[in-house]
Amino acid sequence: MSECGRRARIIAVAGKGGTGKTVITSLLLRFLAEDGERVLAIDADPATSLPGTLGIKIKRTIGDVREEIASPSSVFFSEDMPTDMLIEYRIDEITVKTPRFSLLAMGRSEGPGCYCLVNDMLRHFIDRLSSRYSTILIDCEAGLEHLSRRTTQDVDTMLVVSDATKRGIDTAISIADLAACLHINFGQILLVLNKVTEEVRPMLDDMVKASDLTLIGMVPEDENIRAFDLEGKPLLELPEDSKAVVAVRAIYDKLMGGSHSS
Numbered sequence: 537m538s539e540c541g542r543r544a545r546i547i548a549v550a551g552k553g554g555t556g557k558t559v560i561t562s563l564l565l566r567f568l569a570e571d572g573e574r575v576l577a578i579d580a581d582p583a584t585s586l587p588g589t590l591g592i593k594i595k596r597t598i599g600d601v602r603e604e605i606a607s608p609s610s611v612f613f614s615e616d617m618p619t620d621m622l623i624e625y626r627i628d629e630i631t632v633k634t635p636r637f638s639l640l641a642m643g644r645s646e647g648p649g650c651y652c653l654v655n656d657m658l659r660h661f662i663d664r665l666s667s668r669y670s671t672i673l674i675d676c677e678a679g680l681e682h683l684s685r686r687t688t689q690d691v692d693t694m695l696v697v698s699d700a701t702k703r704g705i706d707t708a709i710s711i712a713d714l715a716a717c718l719h720i721n722f723g724q725i726l727l728v729l730n731k732v733t734e735e736v737r738p739m740l741d742d743m744v745k746a747s748d749l750t751l752i753g754m755v756p757e758d759e760n761i762r763a764f765d766l767e768g769k770p771l772l773e774l775p776e777d778s779k780a781v782v783a784v785r786a787i788y789d790k791l792m793g794g795s796h797s798s
């Protein structure tokens with residue numbers, strides 16, 4: 537756990553659409569919570585799918601707060617409370633707190649109009665909120681749009697999730713390259729290969745080597761995930777010995793222990 541006064545450790549889970557970012561985020565969240573970390577999970581995908589995967593209903597998002605502030609007919613502002621206090625209060629109010637972790641959803645992106653000022657304010661307060669936690673775990677939207685809009689601070693670890701295909705790994709390389717161009721410091725960028733089957737497993741080592749990316753782990757295709765998703769059951773309840781849970785546990789241990797295979 538981070539020492540008191542230090543800023544939170546930030547882990548972002550990125551990758552192309554449908555590779556398993558939300559699944560990996562949910563499982564990492566489970567282990568962080570089990571280890572007693574004070575975790576804030578941020579769903580940075582406008583589609584807001586992380587809460588459902590965690591079995592949580594979310595009513596309001598940062599997108600809603602942004603619209604409230606930016607609306608010309610806004611009833612947001614009050615003479616009784618300074619604006620900065622109001623915004624901080626509102627963000628705190630829409631943060632879902634469970635005994636194990638907190639969850640904040642970014643929601644939809646901006647509509648037409650200039651939101652720069654509002655975004656700056658929101659970022660400031662999200663950063664302030666972040667200081668209450670030891671770890672911030674971000675389920676990114678596909679691509680790195682929101683990172684380039686700097687809705688996040690510097691990122692300690694970015695996990696780029698890819699499916700187990702050459703095309704998938706090529707996209708992961710582009711995402712890692714793009715990340716390197718942004719004005720954000722990434723402590724480390726690590727590859728996660730997801731939905732790995734026995735069939736393709738032997739071909740992956742060479743592909744990873746050729747990619748120049750550092751692999752932190754592979755997660756097998758897990759029929760339990762499909763079954764849970766089909767029934768809408770929270771992935772936090774996946775059995776401990778489920779293949780993907782075991783694999784993400786190993787990735788988590790490496791992340792926390794700081795040693796990575798390549």
Ligand SMILES: Nc1ncnc2c1ncn2[C@@H]1O[C@H](COP(=O)(O)OP(=O)(O)OP(=O)(O)O)[C@@H](O)[C@H]1O
Pocket residue numbers: 551552553554555556557558559560581585677678730731732755756757758759761762765780
């Ligand atoms: N290891 C796995 N085994 C089996 N199914 C998986 C695995 N990982 C992810 N899936 C399935 O793949 C689909 C996409 O997963 P997920 O929603 O986590 O991807 P995503 O990258 O977050 O997608 P999006 O870009 O739409 O947010 C889901 O239906 C999920 O059940």
Ligand SMILES: [Mg+2]
Pocket residue numbers: 557558559581585586675
């Ligand atoms: Mg997702």
